Amino acid sequence: MSTRPWPPQDPDGPQRVLVAGAGAIGCTLAARLAAAGHAVDLLARGATLQALQAHGLQLEDLDGHWIAPVRPVDAATLAALPPGQAYDLVLLASKSQDLPALAAQLGGAIGPHTLVLPLVNGVPFWYFQGTGGRFEGRRVQAVDPEGTLLARLPAAQLIGSVVFVTAEATAPGRVRSTTPHLLMLGELQPDPEGRLSPRLQALCRLLQDAGIQARGLPRLRDKLWTKLIANLTSNPLSVVTGATLADIYADPVLLETVRSVMFEAMLVAAAHGARLEIDPIEFLRLGAGMGAVRTSMLQDFERGRPLELAAIGDALVELARLYELPMPATQTLLAQTRWHAQRREGALRRRAA
Known part of the structure; x- marks a missing residue:
């Protein structure tokens, strides 16, 4: 090029x-x-x-x-x-x-x-x-x-x-x-x-x-994958739970989902040749250290705005399929997020009627 x-x-x-x-x-x-x-x-x-x-x-x-x-x-x-x-x-x-x-x-x-x-x-x-x-x-x-x-x-x-x-x-x-x-x-x-x-x-x-x-x-894509994984593990889950970054990356109940999604995404990144700098333990610690921060997707959800699920979630699943890599935890989380978004959209329509 x-x-x-x-x-x-x-x-x-x-x-x-x-x-x-x-x-x-x-x-x-x-x-x-x-x-x-x-x-x-x-x-x-x-x-x-x-x-x-x-x-x-x-x-x-x-x-x-x-x-x-x-x-x-x-x-x-x-x-x-x-x-x-x-x-x-x-x-x-x-x-x-x-x-x-x-x-x-x-x-x-x-x-x-x-x-x-x-x-x-x-x-x-x-x-x-x-x-x-x-x-x-x-x-x-x-x-x-x-x-x-x-x-x-x-x-x-x-x-x-x-x-x-x-x-x-x-x-x-x-x-x-x-x-x-x-x-x-x-x-x-x-x-x-x-x-x-x-x-x-x-x-x-x-x-x-x-x-x-x-x-x-x-090698910009290496850094891109780090942010992709951060977005994927935090944004959809924040909509499903209403949790801040501190809770998402520290609460034992939520960490089970975070780890599953993180490891799925890391495998996809490796398949596409990314040189990840992520230490999974340090990644979680840094995420928890962000404090009571509400993700941009949670803010969009609360304001009734469209969510960036296609770019943050669907596209990553699309990249996984190119190598026939399953992402069950990620797909379940995305489906749950869409359910909450559709329910919120319905409530806003009824309120406006």
């Missing part, structure tokens, strides 16, 4: 950036990039778009309070972009299930030299791009069922990411983040000698200069 030169302008100068998705993480990164002097457009809609137009974007993080000079745009603005006005960098910051629809709104935002950085949870749609072997180029059906993402987002222009940014929208256009903004980045096709491409190094510098801890990795 060839890589395109980037950035097309002065590597040390301001870049034209589109952050597509005005959720908490998208707003956090947009604010930091704009404060660093880049020309940042933020794709938004509804109440968030109106709030950004009226009051701008405000971020409170470990470095203080930022009122960021971003330009809010809607899908119609992107669709009307004239030729030659594509962005230098596009960040896709949405829930995984919303990404196909988001990609369809980008219009002329992505040109031949645009670098595209998807920031999503779970198994990414690009997982099999650049891997080589018998699964090279395969579509992950659970997250890209129609092939929309692979068709619209050129693999040669993608940089993969594992996101360790936590943020909360306190109101439309207002975000609070109380942890460092950490991104792990990597080319989809690893260099056999472990070198980082010039464009990956340039992107890391750009983000670091904006106060975002961007670390380039020669």
